[in-house]
Amino acid sequence: MKIRIDKTRLAFPALFEPRAFGDGDKPAYSAALLIPKDHPQVASINAAIATAAKEKWGAKADTQLQALRAADKTCLHNGDAKADYAGFADALFISARNAVRPTVVDTDRSPLTESDGKIYAGCYVNAVIEIWAQENSYGKRINATLMGVQFAGDGEAFVGGGAAKSDDFDDITAGTDAGDFM
Numbered sequence: 001m002k003i004r005i006d007k008t009r010l011a012f013p014a015l016f017e018p019r020a021f022g023d024g025d026k027p028a029y030s031a032a033l034l035i036p037k038d039h040p041q042v043a044s045i046n047a048a049i050a051t052a053a054k055e056k057w058g059a060k061a062d063t064q065l066q067a068l069r070a071a072d073k074t075c076l077h078n079g080d081a082k083a084d085y086a087g088f089a090d091a092l093f094i095s096a097r098n099a100v101r102p103t104v105v106d107t108d109r110s111p112l113t114e115s116d117g118k119i120y121a122g123c124y125v126n127a128v129i130e131i132w133a134q135e136n137s138y139g140k141r142i143n144a145t146l147m148g149v150q151f152a153g154d155g156e157a158f159v160g161g162g163a164a165k166s167d168d169f170d171d172i173t174a175g176t177d178a179g180d181f182m
Contacts, residue, residue: 001048002130002147005041005094009034009087009155010125015104016114030097031146033127034079034087042092048131049074049142056133068142075131075144086158087122096129096146103128103148118151121158125149 011032018027035042053061053068068074072081075095079088104112104119112118119125130145 001051001132002128003041003044003048004126004128005033005035005045006126007124007152008039008094008127009091010119010123010149011085011087011093011121011158013119013121013149015102015119015149018099018101026099028097028099029101029146030095031127031149033094033096033125033129034091035093037090037092039092045076045094045131049076052131052133052142056135064140065142068140073140074142075129094127094129094144096127096144098146102146105148105150107151109150112151119149122155123151123157124153124155126152 011034013031014029015031016029018029020027021030050061050065053065057064065074072078077093077095079091079093081088082093083089106112106116106118127149128147130147132143132145134141134143
């Protein structure tokens with residue numbers, strides 16, 4: 001089930017180059033999407049998770065979903081479990097990944113590239129994900145495929161996020177600071 005989540009905060013973005021995060025993990029495009037626990041779309045996200053479970057397991061969906069939630073095997077997680085990471089405490093987060101590069105656009109829907117520097121850990125985005133149920137040799141889960149993100153606004157960059165702006169520097173073209181390194 002495809003849904004759009006508005007005004008979510010981006011964490012651990014791998015949107016332009018695929019990354020592997022563990023041993024044996026295949027490189028993929030991915031991100032964590034942070035939302036407040038009282039975000040207006042939490043109910044629709046949970047409904048999409050329930051729909052994916054019903055489509056996969058039918059009459060056994062409620063039992064399967066209860067077990068998956070207890071084992072933290074759905075794409076929607078409690079951020080308090082990762083409270084040592086900036087932005088995760090007192091929030092929920094959606095883990096989403098894709099083998100195919102997701103669409104990344106600006107507020108006007110024009111394409112963004114990594115060199116634009118506009119997408120960074122801590123910015124706000126609107127994200128399109130597809131929620132689906134998995135049952136295979138890797139086990140049972142409810143996953144989210146990251147289909148695309150749209151830059152929605154600046155936020156405080158998480159550690160290692162973003163790039164310096166020219167205003168972060170002083171003008172040293174003239175005066176005593178120019179070329180004086182001793």
